Amino acid sequence: MAKKKIISASSNPKKNKKDISVGVVGSGSFATAIVKMLVENCKVVHWCVRNEFVKGAIELRGHNPTYLTAAHFNLKSLKLTTDINELVSACDVIVLATPSIYLSDTLDKMTCDYSDKIFISAIKGIIPKVNDVVAHYLRDEFKIGFRNQAVIAGPCHAEEVAMERLSYLTIAAVEDETAEKLEGIFSSDFIKVHTSKDILGNEYSAILKNIFAIGAGIASGLGYGDNFTAVFVSNAIREMETFLEAIYEAPRDVNESAYLGDLLVTAYSLFSRNRNLGNLIGKGYTVKSAIQSMNMVAEGYYAADSIYKTAKQKNLKLPIIDTVYAILYEGKNAEKQFKKLTAKLN
Numbered sequence: 001m002a003k004k005k006i007i008s009a010s011s012n013p014k015k016n017k018k019d020i021s022v023g024v025v026g027s028g029s030f031a032t033a034i035v036k037m038l039v040e041n042c043k044v045v046h047w048c049v050r051n052e053f054v055k056g057a058i059e060l061r062g063h064n065p066t067y068l069t070a071a072h073f074n075l076k077s078l079k080l081t082t083d084i085n086e087l088v089s090a091c092d093v094i095v096l097a098t099p100s101i102y103l104s105d106t107l108d109k110m111t112c113d114y115s116d117k118i119f120i121s122a123i124k125g126i127i128p129k130v131n132d133v134v135a136h137y138l139r140d141e142f143k144i145g146f147r148n149q150a151v152i153a154g155p156c157h158a159e160e161v162a163m164e165r166l167s168y169l170t171i172a173a174v175e176d177e178t179a180e181k182l183e184g185i186f187s188s189d190f191i192k193v194h195t196s197k198d199i200l201g202n203e204y205s206a207i208l209k210n211i212f213a214i215g216a217g218i219a220s221g222l223g224y225g226d227n228f229t230a231v232f233v234s235n236a237i238r239e240m241e242t243f244l245e246a247i248y249e250a251p252r253d254v255n256e257s258a259y260l261g262d263l264l265v266t267a268y269s270l271f272s273r274n275r276n277l278g279n280l281i282g283k284g285y286t287v288k289s290a291i292q293s294m295n296m297v298a299e300g301y302y303a304a305d306s307i308y309k310t311a312k313q314k315n316l317k318l319p320i321i322d323t324v325y326a327i328l329y330e331g332k333n334a335e336k337q338f339k340k341l342t343a344k345l346n
Helices: 029-039 052-061 084-090 100-107 134-142 158-162 176-186 199-222 226-247 257-268 273-282 287-292 299-313 319-329 334-342
Strands: 022-025 045-048 078-081 093-096 118-121 149-153 167-173 191-196
Touching (some): 022 084, 029 045, 029 093, 029 158, 029 176, 052 078, 078 084, 100 299, 118 134, 134 149, 134 199, 149 176, 149 199, 167 257, 176 191, 191 199, 191 257, 199 226, 199 257, 199 299, 199 334, 226 257, 226 319, 273 287, 273 299, 273 319, 299 319, 319 334
Parallel strands (some): 022 045, 022 093, 045 078, 093 118, 118 149, 167 191
Antiparallel strands (some): 149 167
C-alpha cells in the first residue's frame, strides 16, 4: 500500500498566501467551513452562494447569515457571486459543496469552458438525477475525467472547523501533482491533510457513514447505550469494507481516518446531522416530520435508497443497511427492526 503523506500547518505559513484561483460552490455549513479553510492560504477565495440575499448578507456582516454564523471573514479575502459561470471561469480549482440533491440543478447552468479545471467534491451523497456518486456524475454528464477530479473526506465537522479545533482532511486525487497542490491550499494551523488515490472508495465511504450514523442515532433515540453503539459501529465498518470491495477493489485500509475515523465522528458526534435525524426517528418522530424539523440536509436519508438497491443487486449481506432502509423507506417500526438487528450483530 502506498504510504500516505501528511502536511502540517507549519509548511504553509499564513504570511505566504498563494495566488492560486480557487472557488467554492455552495453556501451551507460545510461550504462555509471550506471557505474558512481556504482563506488561511489563498489571497482571494471565490464563493458562489445560493442567492442575492445570502451574498448581500455576507457582504454586509462578514459571515454566513444562516450557517456557522460565528465564522467571520475578511471581505477582502472573498469574491462573492451567485453565477456559477463567473466562478468557474475565474478559477482553476472548484470545490463543489452543495447538498447532493441540488448539484445537478447547479451544474446544469454551467455553460463556460471548464475543460482544464480541477473539480473537488465535498459532497457526501448520491446524485438523485442519475442515482450515482459525484465522481461518476461528473465523468458521465460533463466529461470531467478522474484526472481532473478530487474528493474531500473527513473526519471533519464544519462546526469544529469554525471553532478552529484541530481537524483532519483526506484529499483523494489520481495525480500526485494535483494532490500536492490541494494539500498546500487546505493545510493550516487547525487543518492537517492526508492524501489518497482512492477517489471512489473515499466517496462511497463518506456516503455509507452517513447511513450508518442514522442507524446510530436511531439506536440512541430508542435508548440503546454505549455498549450497543460500539458493537453497532464495529459491524458498520465491516459492512463498509464489504460494500467497498464489491464496488471498487483498491489497496485501502478501512481502519484509516478517512473511513473508520469519519464513521466514528459521524456516528457519535452531536454535530452529526445524520445522527440527529436518526435520533429523532428513534424518539418516535415520523421520517417525514424528522426531516422537516431539520434545517440542514441529512445526506444519509437520500443515499440509503441507492446504497440498499446496489447492495441487493450485488447480493451483499448488510444487515445495518437493510435495517435503516426498512425504517426510512418501508415504514417499518424502528423498535422492532432494531430488536431484530441485535440478533445479527456480533
